[in-house]
Amino acid sequence: DAKTTQPPSMDCAEGRAANLPCNHSTISGNEYVYWYRQIHSQGPQYIIHGLKNNETNEMASLIITEDRKSSTLILPHATLRDTAVYYCTPLKKVDMLTFGGGTRLMVKP
Amino acid sequence: NAGVTQTPKFRILKIGQSMTLQCAQDMNHNYMYWYRQDPGMGLKLIYYSVGAGITDKGEVPNGYNVSRSTTEDFPLRLELAAPSQTSVYFCASSYPSGNGELFFGEGSRLTVL
Numbered sequence: 001d002a003k004t005t006q007p008p009s010m011d012c013a014e015g016r017a018a019n020l021p022c023n024h025s026t027i028s029g030n031e032y033v034y035w036y037r038q039i040h041s042q043g044p045q046y047i048i049h050g051l052k053n054n055e056t057n058e059m060a061s062l063i064i065t066e067d068r069k070s071s072t073l074i075l076p077h078a079t080l081r082d083t084a085v086y087y088c089t090p091l092k093k094v095d096m097l098t099f100g101g102g103t104r105l106m107v108k109p
Numbered sequence: 110n111a112g113v114t115q116t117p118k119f120r121i122l123k124i125g126q127s128m129t130l131q132c133a134q135d136m137n138h139n140y141m142y143w144y145r146q147d148p149g150m151g152l153k154l155i156y157y158s159v160g161a162g163i164t165d166k167g168e169v170p171n172g173y174n175v176s177r178s179t180t181e182d183f184p185l186r187l188e189l190a191a192p193s194q195t196s197v198y199f200c201a202s203s204y205p206s207g208n209g210e211l212f213f214g215e216g217s218r219l220t221v222l
Contacts, residue, residue, distance in 0.1 A: 034209055043113075043199050043213025044152065087151065091209050098168065099144075099151040 004088050009104040012082075018075040020103050022088030025069040031090040033064060034097065035073045039084040044099065047073065049091070078107045110135050115200050115214035122190040122221045130185040130217050132200030140203045141183040142167075142211065143175065145196040152199060158183055159205065190221045 005023040012018040024033060032051050036044040048055055048062045050071070055062045061074040075082055087102040116131045134141065139160045144152040144167075154167030158177040172194060174186040183202075187194060197218050201211040 032209060036211075041197065041216065043201070043216055044211070045213070046210040049209055096154065096157075096167070097142075097209065097211060098154055101151050 004090065004100055006086075006088055006101065006103045008101065009106065011106050011108055012075075012078045014080060014107055014109050015077055018078040018082065018105055018107070020073040020075075020086050020088075020105065021070065022072070023070045024088070024090050027068055027090050029068075033062070033068075033071050034089050034091050035060070035062065036087045036089070036099065037082075037084040038087070038102070039081075044087065047086075078105075080107050080109065083107045112136065113200055113202055113212050113214035115198075115217050117217060118215065119218050120220070122187075122219065124190060124192065124221060126190050127186070127188050128190070128219075130187070130198055130200075130219070132183045132185065132214060133181050134183075134200075134202040134212070135181065136202060136212065137180065138202035138212070139180065139205045141177065142201045142203075143173070143183070143185045144199045144201065145169065145194075146199065146216075147196050155185065155198075187219075192221050195219060195221045 032049050034049040035047040038044045050062045064071045085102040085104050087099045113134045142157040143155040146152045153169045156175040158164045164175050197216045199216050201213045203211045
């Protein structure tokens with residue numbers, strides 16, 4: 001299974017875009033890239049996923065490089081409530097979704 | 110819908126005791142999962158189930174047992190509790206053919222002393 005690398009922490013000013021990178025250089029052709037976040041000690045929350053194309057939903061945008069070795073999650077207008085740990089995880093089968101260390105995003109006023 | 114409900118939310122166990130963490134979902138999801146999260150770490154998959162009567166091991170199954178007699182319930186049994194099992198336990202569920210979106214419970218915080 002593919003391994004991911006994310007920066008351990010990032011800061012973002014409130015109202016600005018938060019760009020969270022993820023390296024998944026060993027991802028295989030049929031593995032999707034999933035993003036979840038965990039606010040404080042709550043259960044993780046699904047954000048978005050993609051395979052090859054860029055994706056957008058009401059929460060975020062996902063940009064996947066053409067070679068699929070990395071991706072970026074974009075929160076277009078970060079708010080204080082977006083402060084959380086963000087997990088990037090490859091997924092081949094839904095029954096084996098796993099979570100690494102993630103990026104702790106701190107949104108500051 | 111209540112979603113995924115976990116009980117208890119907090120529990121303190123003594124070494125060697127046993128207990129069961131309960132998980133129930135009312136979304137008619139086939140897939141259910143148990144994860145554990147140690148302080149400052151990501152989540153690790155303990156066991157999962159793809160339907161009633163079917164369970165399988167995840168990354169860290171040792172010291173735990175599960176059963177799935179109904180679609181709604183997926184209890185996690187800890188036998189002979191050890192300090193290494195001090196953690197926050199999350200239950201989750203999903204559709205089998207869905208988009209990989211897991212719905213998580215609020216977690217059960219377990220301390221073994």
